[in-house]
Amino acid sequence: MQLFPKFPQPLLTTRLIHRHLLSAYLLVSHGSRSSYPKIATAHLAQWVSERLRTLGQNPAKHRDATPATQADPTPVRSTSKHKPYPLNPCPLVGTACLEFGASPLHQQIQEFSDRAFAAGCDRVRILPLFLLPGVHVMEDIPPEVALAQEVLQRQGTSEIYSIELCSYLGTHPDLWQLLTQQILEPVAARVLVAHGSQRPEGNQLIEQVAAKAEAVVAYWSKSPDLTQQVEQLIQAGHNQIAILPYFLFAGTTTEAIGQIVTNLRQRFPTTTLRLANPIGVSAELVDIVLDLLQREP
Numbered sequence: 147m148q149l150f151p152k153f154p155q156p157l158l159t160t161r162l163i164h165r166h167l168l169s170a171y172l173l174v175s176h177g178s179r180s181s182y183p184k185i186a187t188a189h190l191a192q193w194v195s196e197r198l199r200t201l202g203q204n205p206a207k208h209r210d211a212t213p214a215t216q217a218d219p220t221p222v223r224s225t226s227k228h229k230p231y232p233l234n235p236c237p238l239v240g241t242a243c244l245e246f247g248a249s250p251l252h253q254q255i256q257e258f259s260d261r262a263f264a265a266g267c268d269r270v271r272i273l274p275l276f277l278l279p280g281v282h283v284m285e286d287i288p289p290e291v292a293l294a295q296e297v298l299q300r301q302g303t304s305e306i307y308s309i310e311l312c313s314y315l316g317t318h319p320d321l322w323q324l325l326t327q328q329i330l331e332p333v334a335a336r337v338l339v340a341h342g343s344q345r346p347e348g349n350q351l352i353e354q355v356a357a358k359a360e361a362v363v364a365y366w367s368k369s370p371d372l373t374q375q376v377e378q379l380i381q382a383g384h385n386q387i388a389i390l391p392y393f394l395f396a397g398t399t400t401e402a403i404g405q406i407v408t409n410l411r412q413r414f415p416t417t418t419l420r421l422a423n424p425i426g427v428s429a430e431l432v433d434i435v436l437d438l439l440q441r442e443p
Contacts (some may be wrong), residue, residue: 168269170238171439172255172321175275176282177243179395186395186427187241189274193432194439195239227233238262244282244290252293254265259294259309269308271439275394277316280343287311313441315394318434321425322355325390328422334384336361337375339403342368352392353426361390366399376410376419386418393424400424 175187238261242254249257259270272291276283291311294309298304315321329336338356342365343349349365356363362379364372372389379387388408391400407421425431 159236168236168267169234169439170240170258170265170267170270171234171271172240172258172270173241173435174242174251174272174287175394176395177246183395183397184243187243188433189406189429190275190431191239191241193427193429194435195237197432197436198233198237199356199431201433202321204242218244233436235269238265238267244286251287252288255294255296255309259298263303263307265351266315267307269310271310271312273312273435273438274314276314276396277321277392278340278343278348279314279316280345280348284313284345284347292402312438315434315438316351318438319431321434322358322392323431324425324428324434325422326359329388329420331420332386333418333420334386334389335379335382336388336390337372337379338362338390338392339364339372340365341366341368359390361388366411372403372406373410376414380414380417386420388420388422390422391424395426396424 171191173191173194174186192270217296240258240261242251242258244251247254255270255272255436262270274283274287288311291309295304295309298307298309325338326336336359338350338352338359338361340355342352342361352363352365362375364370364375366372370378376389389403391403393400404421406418411417411419
């Protein structure tokens with residue numbers, strides 16, 4: 147499997163770009179000690195920038211659609227009723243992280259905003275690359291954005307420039323399909339493995355995603371965990387089980403999940419356990435990011 151695919155021709159196009167407004171885009175991830183998530187986030191930003199330039203050069207190709215998978219070339223229409231937001235055809239796309247960064251997130255936002263405004267943009271749109279409405283999304287990131295916005299207010303430039311926080315990645319209604327499309331063969335049961343959240347609302351979203359994927363939920367940070375759920379499914383007579391890691395990129399947690407699956411295969415040799423990849427960087431993910439970036443705040 148190719149780790150980072152080359153830029154393909156767009157699988158879809160987005161809504162018509164209005165050129166009189168210029169935005170810069172900042173993708174905010176959690177951050178990790180592992181190098182892979184950082185590389186993957188940078189690649190995603192590069193791909194988003196490339197796609198935006200392609201759309202800006204080919205406005206006649208724009209359509210109101212959401213991702214088409216390789217297995218099914220028919221575009222999946224978005225269920226979103228959000229109004230389109232203008233995208234910048236000459237984009238500046240950057241990355242920042244909540245943890246493990248060289249500086250606090252609000253400073254990263256401010257430094258990127260300074261670059262964007264100096265380049266002629268009048269707004270910065272921030273997209274949290276998080277899957278759940280957990281503590282980070284609901285309690286940590288908004289105050290960091292507010293601190294960056296206060297700088298504009300103190301400078302007296304808030305009427306000219308703006309910093310806007312978009313909906314987090316997990317709000318997109320088609321995101322879950324990027325996991326299930328990996329399991330093409332029929333299976334008796336599915337387990338969706340997610341990190342879990344201290345906030346009940348975050349876990350409710352996991353349950354909703356699992357219901358769409360026709361899967362039971364296993365949590366990394368709480369019970370029931372993956373081993374418990376697989377054992378219960380095997381006891382119920384299922385001998386083919388798909389395991390779907392609801393994580394954006396590979397990292398230390400997904401590696402640990404892979405080790406658990408290896409141990410379960412040794413314990414239950416007559417059961418087929420199919421482990422999917424995390425969501426990862428793909429053309430479909432880029433399409434989802436673009437769809438979120440063009441929604442009104």
